[in-house]
Amino acid sequence: MKQAKFLSFEGIDGCGKSTQAKMLNQHYLDQGKDVVFSREPGGSPGAEAIRGLLLTGNTDKWTAETELLLFTAARRDHLETTIEPALASGKMVICDRFADSTRVYQGATRGDLRSKVDLLHTTMIGREPDLTIIIDVEPEVALKRGLARNTGEDRFEDFGLKFQESLRVGFLKLAEEYPLRCQLVDGNRPTEEVFKDVLALAQL
Numbered sequence: 302m303k304q305a306k307f308l309s310f311e312g313i314d315g316c317g318k319s320t321q322a323k324m325l326n327q328h329y330l331d332q333g334k335d336v337v338f339s340r341e342p343g344g345s346p347g348a349e350a351i352r353g354l355l356l357t358g359n360t361d362k363w364t365a366e367t368e369l370l371l372f373t374a375a376r377r378d379h380l381e382t383t384i385e386p387a388l389a390s391g392k393m394v395i396c397d398r399f400a401d402s403t404r405v406y407q408g409a410t411r412g413d414l415r416s417k418v419d420l421l422h423t424t425m426i427g428r429e430p431d432l433t434i435i436i437d438v439e440p441e442v443a444l445k446r447g448l449a450r451n452t453g454e455d456r457f458e459d460f461g462l463k464f465q466e467s468l469r470v471g472f473l474k475l476a477e478e479y480p481l482r483c484q485l486v487d488g489n490r491p492t493e494e495v496f497k498d499v500l501a502l503a504q505l
């Protein structure tokens with residue numbers, strides 16, 4: 302496999318993916334590589350504005366359908382203004398969450414919206430990362446970590462443990478669905494150990 306140019310990190314809330322994504326970004330920077338680190342929802346001014354709408358407030362603020370449209374709108378802006386230009390100029394892109402989050406969070410866990418998620422993805426986004434690293438963690442551990450951060454952006458953590466358990470199943474299924482692109486890493490271990498696996502997958 303060639304070294305991935307566009308990498309995404311995925312997993313349930315509090316799984317440690319943001320830490321791993323940041324460590325990989327730092328690793329590339331230390332090597333003098335041209336890398337853009339980004340996140341979803343967000344990653345561009347327009348998408349960051351939509352992020353605020355999505356992540357704050359009550360759990361019943363949006364239906365899954367409306368969420369799907371908002372996440373897709375944010376992703377389209379992120380893609381147009383941040384990801385595509387970076388890749389076109391030869392930079393690498395590391396993204397903390399991308400379309401797989403929509404497949405799992407909106408597509409499979411809150412009503413069966415997967416066919417609508419796929420339709421919108423094909424028509425409005427149409428791009429996949431070269432490599433997606435899914436950090437797999439026990440939901441109970443992850444939920445404690447997630448809420449402990451107390452960022453105020455806890456709308457999804459607030460859905461509770463059962464929701465996180467179904468998300469985990471969703472990500473495991475996704476790894477089966479895309480066996481080449483999606484690689485699972487056991488996140489129930491010390492950060493440095495997890496990072497060794499991340500580095501090996503990123504082909505450095």
Ligand code: TYD
Nearest residue numbers: 314315319341342372398402403406454457
């Ligand atoms: P964030 O605070 O960035 O959480 P994390 O650090 O765990 O990534 O919030 C992102 C939340 O938005 C997270 O709960 C997952 C959710 N989400 C979706 O439901 N659909 C999506 O398409 C994306 C990108 C995120």
